[in-house]
Amino acid sequence: xxxxxxxxxxxxxxxxxxxxxxxxxxxxxxxxxxxxxxxxxxxxxxxxxxxxxxxxxxxxxxxxxxxxxxxxxxxxxxxxxxxxxxxxxxxxxxxxxxxxxxxxxxxxxxxxxxxxxxxxxxxxxxxxxxxxxxxxxxxxxxxxxxxxxxxxxxxxxxxxxxxxxxxxxxxxxxxxxxxxxxxxxxxxxxxxxxxxxxxxxxxxxxxxxxxxxxxxxxxxxxxxxxxxxxxxxxxxxxxxxxxxxxxxxxxxxxxxxxxxxxxxxxxxxxxxxxxxxxxxxxxxxxxxxxxxxxxxxxxxxxxxxxxxxxxxxxxxxxxxxxxxxxxxxxxxxxxxxx
Numbered sequence: 001x002x003x004x005x006x007x008x009x010x011x012x013x014x015x016x017x018x019x020x021x022x023x024x025x026x027x028x029x030x031x032x033x034x035x036x037x038x039x040x041x042x043x044x045x046x047x048x049x050x051x052x053x054x055x056x057x058x059x060x061x062x063x064x065x066x067x068x069x070x071x072x073x074x075x076x077x078x079x080x081x082x083x084x085x086x087x088x089x090x091x092x093x094x095x096x097x098x099x100x101x102x103x104x105x106x107x108x109x110x111x112x113x114x115x116x117x118x119x120x121x122x123x124x125x126x127x128x129x130x131x132x133x134x135x136x137x138x139x140x141x142x143x144x145x146x147x148x149x150x151x152x153x154x155x156x157x158x159x160x161x162x163x164x165x166x167x168x169x170x171x172x173x174x175x176x177x178x179x180x181x182x183x184x185x186x187x188x189x190x191x192x193x194x195x196x197x198x199x200x201x202x203x204x205x206x207x208x209x210x211x212x213x214x215x216x217x218x219x220x221x222x223x224x225x226x227x228x229x230x231x232x233x234x235x236x237x238x239x240x241x242x243x244x245x246x247x248x249x250x251x252x253x254x255x256x257x258x259x260x261x262x263x264x265x266x267x268x269x270x271x272x273x274x275x276x277x278x279x280x281x282x283x284x285x286x287x288x289x290x291x292x293x294x295x296x297x298x299x300x301x302x303x304x305x306x307x308x309x310x311x312x313x314x315x316x317x318x319x320x321x322x323x324x325x326x327x328x329x330x331x332x333x334x335x336x337x338x
Contacts, residue, residue: 004307005029005064007088009054009079010071011042014093018068019046021300029064032057054079058086066303069093073178074171077102080117084109091118091303095181096320098173100328103321110317118303118313119320122295123182124189128256128264132247133190140269141249144226147191151180151232152241153259160210167210174212176327180232185315185323186245186261187220187228194228194326196221199334205235218330230330 004026008015011033022028023046032051033039039050051057067083069076069092077097083090090110096119097103110117123129135141165171172178188194201216215233222228236242244257244265252269267274298314305311 003027004066004304006066006068007031007057007061007064007083008042008048009057009067009069009083011035011038011050012070015042015068015070016045017294017296018070018091018093019048021296022068024297025300025304026066030057030061054082058082058088064088065307066091072165072171073173074098074165077106080106081109084113084115084117087113087115089116089118089307091120091299092320093120094185094320094323095173095177095327096317096324098177098324100321100325103317103324107317107321116306116313117317117320118299118306119315119317120296120299121182121185121315121319121323122299123186123261124314125295125298126256126261129186129190129261131264132245132254132256135252135254135269135272136190136247140252140272141247141254142251142270143249144191144224145248145250147187147226147228147248148244148246149183149187149228149230149232150242150244150246151183151230152236153179153234153243154236154239154241155179155214155234157206157209160206167206167212169211172210172212174327174331175214175216175232175234176330177324179234181323181327183232183243183245183261184230184326185319187230188322188326189319190245190247191226191228192222192224193322194220194329195223197326197329197333199230199330201331201334213334216330216334218334 006022006026006028008031011031028046028048030049031042032054043050067088067090069079071079073095076092080090080092160167199218201213203214206214218230220228240259243261246255255266257263257265302314306313
């Protein structure tokens with residue numbers, strides 16, 4: 001089997017997760033970051049070449065298969081497009097971009113270059129998520145009535161103050177992009193597309209710290225008639241509290257819960273008995289906060305399956321676009337609280 005060669009764009013915290021997987025499944029040839037100290041530290045840790053920017057790296061490195069994009073949200077489109085134009089397949093961290101038009105440009109460039117564009121949605125691999133998705137696909141819950149998504153996390157002031165991009169509108173985009181785009185993706189993946197949206201968003205606990213909202217309440221109506229709510233915040237006191245999806249149907253009710261959608265909290269389905277659930281991966285742990293489940297190994301396994309064995313992509317670029325579209329619509333229709 002061919003040993004895939006990778007470059008990494010961005011040497012921040014999430015790039016460490018990618019580099020660890022790349023070393024397992026391929027070869028990390030080079031990485032780039034405009035922060036020289038980050039790039040040098042990355043080189044020492046992973047033994048790869050480093051560059052001060054993406055342009056110099058793509059110009060110098062020719063025999064590369066995949067670029068993994070781990071830069072701030074607002075740079076995903078630019079860096080993805082440059083990588084595709086250089087003839088590389090691309091694995092782009094969430095969110096795909098901050099604007100649907102940019103997502104469209106990324107897809108067009110992938111098609112023009114005849115390359116694959118993967119979007120990281122690692123929560124799709126959570127064991128309870130996959131179990132409930134299978135139950136839905138098999139119709140065991142019958143007609144769906146409603147869905148409730150709760151995202152109650154903690155991001156304190158230091159989380160934003162120690163970053164040069166988090167909380168900034170142009171590079172972060174909003175809490176739904178940086179913290180909870182995985183959750184919005186699961187709503188679309190499991191329930192369907194959304195017809196109508198109404199929302200309130202506000203910055204309640206981080207005034208004068210960030211340019212985006214830190215909490216919101218959303219009402220959704222799906223095309224299939226399901227009514228949904230999204231309640232989210234990064235103001236949970238001291239630590240992450242909950243990440244959950246509860247689905248109500250005519251033949252059953254299920255709740256995926258825990259802090260990171262990593263537990264099946266409730267399952268009551270007509271004529272159905274739950275089998276033993278496999279153990280999931282632990283969450284991503286960073287310096288002063290905790291993120292979603294660390295399923296990047298599954299992301300890279302799928303990438304190799306697609307590129308080397310002709311397998312099916314788990315999260316295609318069109319699904320990545322839909323997540324961005326839904327978040328854009330929530331923000332467009334949201335009402336700022338005074």
